[in-house]
Structure formats: C-alpha cells, structure tokens
Amino acid sequence: MRIAKLGELEVARIGLGAMGMSHGYTGAGADDAESIRTIHRAVDLGVTLIDTAEIYGPFTNEELVGQALKGRRDKVVLATKFGLVSHGGDGPWNLDSSPDNIRTAVDGSLKRLGTDHIDLYYQHRVDPETPIEDTMGALAGLVEQGKIRYVGLSEAWIGTIRRAHAVHPVTALQSEYSLWTRDQEQVLPVLRELGIGLVPYSPLGHGFLTGALRTPADIEKLDDSDFRKTNPRFTGENFRRNLRLADRVQEIADQVGATPAQVALAWLLTRGDDIAPIPGTKRVSRVEENTAADGITLTPEQIAALDALPAPEGGHHNDDQMRMIER
Secondary structure, eight states: OOEEEETTEEEESSOEEOGGGTSSSTTTTSOHHHHHHHHHHHHHTTOOEEEOOTTTTTTHHHHHHHHHTTTTGGGSEEEEEESSEETTTTEETOOOOOHHHHHHHHHHHHHHHTOSOEEEEEESSOOTTSOHHHHHHHHHHHHHHTSEEEEEEESOOHHHHHHHHHHSOOOEEEEEOBTTBOGGGGTHHHHHHHTOEEEEESTTTTTGGGTOOOSHHHHHTSOTTOGGGGOGGGSHHHHHHHHHHHHHHHHHHHHHTSOHHHHHHHHHHTTOTTBOOOOBOSOHHHHHHHHGGGGOOOOHHHHHHHHTOOOOSSOSSOHHHHTTSOO
C-alpha cells in the first residue's frame, strides 16, 4: 500500500478505525474473535495505522486492540485518544484535558493496550476549561518520558491548532471528512502550512455512502445503542433526500467497476498524500474491500462529479455531540 505522511510520521494511506468493534454501532462487542481476525487481516494487507480511544466501550476497545496486537505491535502505528473520560470522579463523557487527567489516562491506555508507548496520542475533543497550552505542555512531557511518540488533536479548529502547535508539534488532526462532510477543507491550508497531516474518521459517512442503508426500515433494524438512530442525516425527510448522494456514488462505482465504499475512499485519497482515512469495520470482508481502494484510480471527470455532490441534509452529529466539536 502507498504511504501517507502525517507530519514526520509515515503510515499506510488507509488505516483502520477500531471503534465499531466495541462501541457506537449495531453489533459492537458481539464477536470479538471476528474483530481480532479483522485487525490481523488489516495488518497482513499492509495497514499500519490502527486507531482506538479510551472512551470506546469505555476502555474495552483498547483492551481488544491490545489483545489483537500481541506479537504484531512492531508492525503498526498505534493511535489512541484521551479527554472524554474524567478520571477525577466525573467519569466517561466528561471533557477533561487537564494535565493530571492526561497523566492518569495515558497510564491506563498503556496498560490496556499492552505496550510501553503510544505512537500517536490524540486529544479527543477540545476542553474549554483547560487552556490548550497546558494540555500540550503535559503531552510534551509524555513525549520526553517516552510514553508517547507524537501528539494529535481531534475536531479542533484553526485557532486551537495554531496555539497547540506553537507549544509542541502537532502531527495529525483527526476529524470527520468525507464526500458528505467537507468542512475540513477550510482547515487543510492551515494544516499544510504547519506540516500537520489529516486523519479522516467516518470516511464512508457512517456507512451511508456504501448504500447499505436504503430505507427507513433499515434504520429501524439498528440497535437502539447505534448512534445513527439519532443522527440528523439518517432520520426523517433528511434520510430520503440524502439517498441521492449514495445513488451518485453508486453510479461512479459502476463506471469504475468498484464498490461505493472504494470510490468514497479513493476520492479522499485524491485530496493529498498527507491524508490517511481510517474506515472502521469489524469484519474481515470489509477491511479487504476498504484497503483495495488504494488501487482505485478515478478519472478527472469522476473526481469532478464527486466534488460537485450537493451538501447533505442535516448535521453530521446530533446536538449533544456537536457541542463537543470545536467550530
């Protein structure tokens, strides 16, 4: 697989997001053995960037990834995240990027992952109660101690990125970016100015762009724990209107002789060699499909047609989730 460069960190340009193996989607946690096989297959196919977070589960996803990487740790760039668990008593889903919380969080992640260092350690969401300078100072200390190698941010906006990078180099920004979530294109010039890579999560639009969900009945079948049930783009009239985007991606896929998922990923890969999407899956067949997008070539006309897709109806997260995204 070809290489993407995130700051000074080189990774295969398609990674693997492990969240859905334990959290967020229908069937999460139902088949850990298949999830472990999926991670193994990804590594065999040349995937190097494996992404998790302490909040996924919480905690169980890091344990799963750590188990899967026994004997394979030196083959991957291991990324995890802190900041959505307050270890001082407030617990999960509470923003806390204070230095003390970071030091507690990293030790827990190292233990669960079964490793002595984390390659890429992200602040999961910006904490408005902690100056980013304090957060980055604590992370710089972890780099000096050898507990982490590189620092990342997730869903930070331009001002915070600049302030953070002034304290310690930021290697990557992880944010949602796909054919139907394009706001990161406002940030890309700043990232390139500073030499920061972009790691798009949900590059397949939470599965919508694959064409797997076509009717309201498909949504009804999802578990109540599946966050897409409250996602504005998957509900009501928005869902029906957004099918036109999936239809257009399918048309391009038919032209290419590929799947819609492969086309959506191939489009992202045309954006630059400093972009490494992390499509999530818990199935071997899907990781094989996703990694094959590395070999898809889109024509200039097909890229232009995808660029011209209309904006989707509805926000890309529900109101509670959007309150944690800096814009």
